[in-house]
Amino acid sequence: MSAKTPSKLEKIMAAGHLGVTSECGPPRGSDPDTIREKAELLRGYVDAVNVTDNQTSVVRTSSLATCIHLKLMGIEPVLQMVTRDRNRIALQSDILGAASFDIFNLLCLSGDHQSFGDNPQGQNVHDLDSMQLVWTARKMRDEGKFLGGADIKRPPQMFVGAAANPFADPFEIRVPRLAKKIEAGAEFIQTQCIYNLDKFELWVKQAQDRGLTEKTYIMAGVTPFKSAGMAKYMKNRVPGMDVPDDVVKRMSDTPKEKQAEEGVNICIETIQRLKELDGVKGFHIMAIEWEEMVPDIVKRAGLYPRPEID
Amino acid sequence: MIVADKKPVEEIIEYVKDHSKILVLGCNECVTVCEAGGKKEVGILASTLRMYFANQGRDAAVDERTLERQCDHEYLEEIRDIADQYDAIVSIACGVGIQFTAEKYLSIPVYPGVNTCFLGVTEQRGLWTERCQACGNCILAYTGGICPVSRCAKRILNGPCGGSSKGTCEISKDLDCAWQLIIDRLKAIDRLDLYEKMFPIKDWSTDRAGGPRKVVREDVQI
Numbered sequence: 001m002s003a004k005t006p007s008k009l010e011k012i013m014a015a016g017h018l019g020v021t022s023e024c025g026p027p028r029g030s031d032p033d034t035i036r037e038k039a040e041l042l043r044g045y046v047d048a049v050n051v052t053d054n055q056t057s058v059v060r061t062s063s064l065a066t067c068i069h070l071k072l073m074g075i076e077p078v079l080q081m082v083t084r085d086r087n088r089i090a091l092q093s094d095i096l097g098a099a100s101f102d103i104f105n106l107l108c109l110s111g112d113h114q115s116f117g118d119n120p121q122g123q124n125v126h127d128l129d130s131m132q133l134v135w136t137a138r139k140m141r142d143e144g145k146f147l148g149g150a151d152i153k154r155p156p157q158m159f160v161g162a163a164a165n166p167f168a169d170p171f172e173i174r175v176p177r178l179a180k181k182i183e184a185g186a187e188f189i190q191t192q193c194i195y196n197l198d199k200f201e202l203w204v205k206q207a208q209d210r211g212l213t214e215k216t217y218i219m220a221g222v223t224p225f226k227s228a229g230m231a232k233y234m235k236n237r238v239p240g241m242d243v244p245d246d247v248v249k250r251m252s253d254t255p256k257e258k259q260a261e262e263g264v265n266i267c268i269e270t271i272q273r274l275k276e277l278d279g280v281k282g283f284h285i286m287a288i289e290w291e292e293m294v295p296d297i298v299k300r301a302g303l304y305p306r307p308e309i310d
Numbered sequence: 311m312i313v314a315d316k317k318p319v320e321e322i323i324e325y326v327k328d329h330s331k332i333l334v335l336g337c338n339e340c341v342t343v344c345e346a347g348g349k350k351e352v353g354i355l356a357s358t359l360r361m362y363f364a365n366q367g368r369d370a371a372v373d374e375r376t377l378e379r380q381c382d383h384e385y386l387e388e389i390r391d392i393a394d395q396y397d398a399i400v401s402i403a404c405g406v407g408i409q410f411t412a413e414k415y416l417s418i419p420v421y422p423g424v425n426t427c428f429l430g431v432t433e434q435r436g437l438w439t440e441r442c443q444a445c446g447n448c449i450l451a452y453t454g455g456i457c458p459v460s461r462c463a464k465r466i467l468n469g470p471c472g473g474s475s476k477g478t479c480e481i482s483k484d485l486d487c488a489w490q491l492i493i494d495r496l497k498a499i500d501r502l503d504l505y506e507k508m509f510p511i512k513d514w515s516t517d518r519a520g521g522p523r524k525v526v527r528e529d530v531q532i
């Protein structure tokens with residue numbers, strides 16, 4: 001696959017390197033320094049930084065504004081957009097807004113249901129779904145057209161991605177659904193956090209058998225556990241998360257003061273094992289409120305230094 | 311059918327407490343089936359209101375009536391002769407019936423005695439669940455006869471999302487994931503091929519998004 005946009009992330013993966021992304025959750029307030037401090041921790045260790053869009057339906061500084069802060073710092077952002085809060089007018093408009101700041105990466109999601117967040121009484125929009133948003137972004141870029149059919153002056157130049165959760169049910173349609181997302185135009189896929197490696201490998205293999213790994217860059221999602229409590233919480237409380245018993249046990253068998261270290265070890269072992277998979281083209285390291293761990297993980301997983309690409 | 315649920319009686323009392331001649335008006339259709347607004351419920355609500363007024367030492371009359379339907383001129387006209395006697399009507403038909411009653415009896419306050427909830431089915435006695443949001447452009451042919459618009463919490467047309475787990479929706483373990491049902495059903499009718507194509511962006515202008523809707527059928531107009 002050759003790069004079609006100015007996205008650094010795309011160019012790196014197109015050149016055959018493993019891509020590395022991480023994420024930065026915007027603050028529950030308007031202090032730009034918190035954004036800058038978090039992003040600064042990641043500088044040089046990842047190719048691009050995802051900025052979450054009101055994740056878990058909790059109100060935060062907007063993803064777009066945060067992406068602009070990153071862009072101005074010289075850090076490449078991945079704009080996450082959920083279809084929960086905006087209709088097709090607002091989505092297209094924000095894509096243009098991002099394009100006007102030369103934001104080159106977009107990740108399309110449906111978003112967690114608002115009942116998880118701090119405004120459970122709110123409406124949701126879901127005018128488009130995530131797949132249709134991917135399709136929309138590609139139409140805007142490739143055809144230079146709005147959904148309404150009119151021409152766009154200076155169309156967006158975005159590397160368009162989507163998420164995939166190999167662990168959600170029903171498993172048998174997870175690969176067909178991936179195929180549909182790719183058909184809709186998803187050029188990269190960031191997956192749900194992987195703890196069940198066997199299941200993930202099976203999913204990648206099925207994707208490979210359908211030729212999908214040649215059509216999109218699959219970036220494996222990883223999240224280090226900070227504690228055994230977090231492992232249990234993810235296992236039992238987060239919908240669509242698959243944390244096998246032996247992983248939880250490994251965390252709980254570790255003395256409390258060593259659990260964070262063990263969580264990081266598991267994360268690094270995961271990356272090392274998945275690096276060997278042909279179908280995996282990169283890693284998405286989601287160190288939730290633990291950005292300072294990312295450089296260490298990247299280094300110890302053998303993903304440092306990051307390739308230079310112009 | 312249209313499914314409604316009873317309003318808390320305190321709320322209804324708050325509406326009618328200053329009135330003295332009240333008609334509780336039920337409907338024989340959907341709300342009778344979902345046991346929220348039929349003849350039986352009219353009786354219960356009227357007695358409760360009478361008891362309230364008696365306890366307050368207030369001299370108020372509460373009468374009962376249940377119409378065949380409140381969404382048809384014909385049946386609503388049946389109270390034309392008596393309507394003027396009342397200074398309030400509490401309608402426990404669905405929101406449609408309540409409004410039509412209010413439109414027809416312009417000078418009498420009409421209060422809702424139920425919360426109208428959704429278009430649904432009786433799964434079992436005492437359990438009603440949603441099936442349709444009247445989007446005006448039915449897509450059931452492509453989704454195995456299961457509606458993602460009304461039954462997927464995010465009305466995803468290309469589901470299931472990443473939160474679908476063991477057949478249930480991410481928002482509640484008590485809720486089926488619509489997309490699990492769709493996949494099961496497509497499998498059962500051997501039409502999983504329908505799943506392979508991306509469902510295109512939906513035209514929501516026939517939904518509430520397009521403004522209040524009308525169906526005009528000149529062929530049946532008199």
Ligand code: SF4
Pocket residue numbers: 441442443444445446447448449450457458459460
């Ligand atoms: S697709 Fe629309 S009309 Fe058909 S059942 Fe669903 S909401 Fe109702």
Ligand code: SF4
Pocket residue numbers: 461462463464465466469470471472473474475478479480481486487488489490
């Ligand atoms: S879990 Fe299923 S029903 Fe719930 S939002 Fe996701 S796709 Fe829709």
